Amino acid sequence: PAGAAAPLPEQAAPLPTARPAGRPFDPPEELARLRGQRPLSRLAFPDGHVGWLATGHALVRAVLADPRFSARQDLMHNPLPSPMNEWPFPPAPPGMFINMDAPDHTRYRRLLTGAFTVRRMRRLTARVEEVAAEHLDAMERRGPSADLVEAYAQPIPALLICELLGVPYADRASFQRQATTLNDHDATPEEVSAAYTGIYTYLGELVPAKRAAPTDDLLSELTAADLTDEELTNIGLLLLGAGLDTTANMIALGTFALLHHPGAFAALSAGPGIADTAVEELLRYLSIPHTGVRVALEDVELGGRPVKAGESVAISVLAANRDPAKFPDPDILDLRRNASGHVAFGHGIHQCLGQQLARVEMRVAFPALAARFPALRLAVAPEDVPLRTDSDIYGVRRLPVAWDGGDR
Ligand code: HEM
DSSP: OTTOOOOOOOOOEEOOOOOOTTOTTSOOHHHHHHHHHOSEEEEEOTTSOEEEEEOSHHHHHHHHTOTTEEOOTTTOOOSSOOTTOOSSOOOOOTTOGGGOOTTHHHHHHHHHHHHSOHHHHHHHHHHHHHHHHHHHHHHHHHOSEEEHIIIIITHHHHHHHHHHHTOOHHHHHHHHHHHHHHTOTTSOHHHHHHHHHHHHHHHHHHHHHHHHSOOSSHHHHHTTSSOOHHHHHHHHHHHHHHHSHHHHHHHHHHHHHHHHSTTHHHHTTSOTTHHHHHHHHHHHHHOSSOEEEEEESSOEEETTEEEOTTOEEEEEHHHHHTOTTTSSSTTSOOTTSOOTTOOTTOOGGGSOTTHHHHHHHHHHHHHHHHHHOTTOEESSOGGGSOBOTTSSSOOBSOOEEEOTTOOO
């Protein structure tokens, strides 16, 4: 109406990332405040773009399930500060389907889903058990203290990716070393870049080798599909990129959380069943892939607000998984809670392809650790555990642990 003051424009603030002091498992408090106001807020992206931040659980799922929102990296703005934040990003290379929309995504996804067979999963499960036991043996031999990240959390997913891709045994140590360097915050940019080139070159040679002499693994099986060597190399890189750092941080940060909550670590040995709900709850509670992003392909009304074509919507997985409208007492870690519906594996067409494997790894890794070292404890004060606050995957850089009187 004439004369009425126009409402002040909502201030677009940057994404809050600082964890509350002394509470490394809890989201930045500002996220809860924003979610309490409305499920969609304005957000200032580091490159200057003004877009949106989705914090409500229902709204996050709605965006992820909506084909009017794109996962194309050449359209999206990154909500997280990063040295590689030059906009626009190049389009996804052939095979990198996590950054593609339907129908390009559909074709790859279908081929990959078909290759994750029950038989393959059963074999991988048996391998997870062996790999976990071998690394617990090694910890015991070298003990009574260890960095759990290096000794346990990283090798399990790294070796399972090797298994999945069919990396020959002779190459595994160097493959594992390079793969770990990719996510090593203490490595120099040159070291990370050299590791990336090493892995890419290696996968680029592995693909034709599998084509020439297929073995019993996923990569060999995919050589029978209508895919180029470049596509297969990038699929290999995607599986490694999506499956290693995530699972490793879930195992390490998950162990930290279990040790931090009285009785939680011991409860894992309480019998069958608990590991399954505990893993889902840890996925929800920790929400390590804390923030995603989508881009509106057309004007969309979202949560009653007008999102314009081309605007990026940051997806706060962390806020959604702590939404009290979905999970009662969301800030409590309850290993017996029904946490289904959490979005730690995403939602919609890009929902994690490797979630079955990731679940198996965690369902084995936590109870096996608790059974072997029932008296496991942190070897440093909780506030001295170095956190990955600046990474798109949250977690710990190191987790010094000790048992049987050992200290580090
Ligand atoms: C996608 C989380 C383990 C392979 C995703 C997405 C999330 C996620 C949130 C969706 C990304 C998006 O919507 O943009 C996790 C977590 C893991 C895990 C928390 C461990 C606890 C794995 C493993 C593999 C894997 C072990 C493979 C061996 C993939 C692939 C995609 C994906 C290929 C892309 C799927 C697509 O675009 O259709 N993951 N992941 N992930 N994940 Fe995982």
